[in-house]
Amino acid sequence: MPFTNPYADAKDGSSDLSVEARGWQAGYDAGVSTPPEVPPTQASRHGGFMNAWAEGAIAGNADGRAEGWRLRPVTESSGLVVRVPGSEPEAGGETGEMAGEFAVAWKSVGDAPLRLMLGQFAPDADGGSDVWLVGRALDKACTGKGGADRLYLPICVDPPHELSGDDLNDAGYWHGDVTDSFDVAGKAAAQHALKRMPHFPGLVRYRPAGTHNFWDWLPLGQGRPEEP
Structure with missing residues (x-):
């Protein structure tokens, strides 16, 4: 089973997810789609975000290695869906x-x-x-x-x-x-x-x-x- 966000139920205020929850998921999405190594931690002024991002990236990398790498669509310009190097259909x-x-x-x-x-x-x-x-x-x-x-x-x-x-x-x-x-x-x-x-x-x-x-x-x- 894929790793899940350990900060999922932590909130900042009454409704917003915690900074750590957002950081972990961002790191996971990067880690599961950028083989083969764990991606470098994203810079942030918030130490909790950076630490959670690093944890998520490690979890995503582990899932990528165990279950297969996932691709991310490029939405900044052309919209093309780019295949992750080393992945297989x-x-x-x-x-x-x-x-x-x-x-x-x-x-x-x-x-x-x-x-x-x-x-x-x-x-x-x-x-x-x-x-x-x-x-x-x-x-x-x-x-x-x-x-x-x-x-x-x-x-x-x-x-x-x-x-x-x-x-x-x-x-x-x-x-x-x-x-x-x-x-x-x-x-x-x-x-x-x-x-x-x-x-x-x-x-x-x-x-x-x-x-x-x-x-x-x-x-x-x-x-x-x-x-x-």
Whole structure:
């Protein structure tokens, strides 16, 4: 099992997570997606943040070594999903009409797709102001809606465009609607790819993972991302 945030229930004030909780999760996300060594500690004026960040980075590195490294989407410019050096794709493990088009998956981490999925799947759920809480909220939402074990979001890299107020779109991605049906999401991704030049079309697959912002990237056909 992946390490979990030991500061998850510590709060600064009535509602905000503690600095240590935020620091640990930031370090974990960096550690699980930057093989092979533990990343250097992020500088901060807050000693507690730095110490927790270092602890999280060690835990993330341990999980990366034990369970496989995870990639993080690049949202600063192009929106491309970049494969972590040394990682290997795993089987998608899906069945149904679209299964052959989504044969492999890369383990991924990051809150951007999950925040949108949470907003569509459980609009009344509170994802909190801290990004890593999205994983916990989505996990609880899946449990509370009949035990949904997988969610899918059709998605692809979108060329530069005017800001729309949709956070995922503004980060450089087109997306469809979240669904618990693999075939429905697969058809939406395939139809989008037929209408315009495809830019790494595929699916975000979420499987409940406790507090973690873990998801899988299932590339569509020949649109799969290659190692840079």
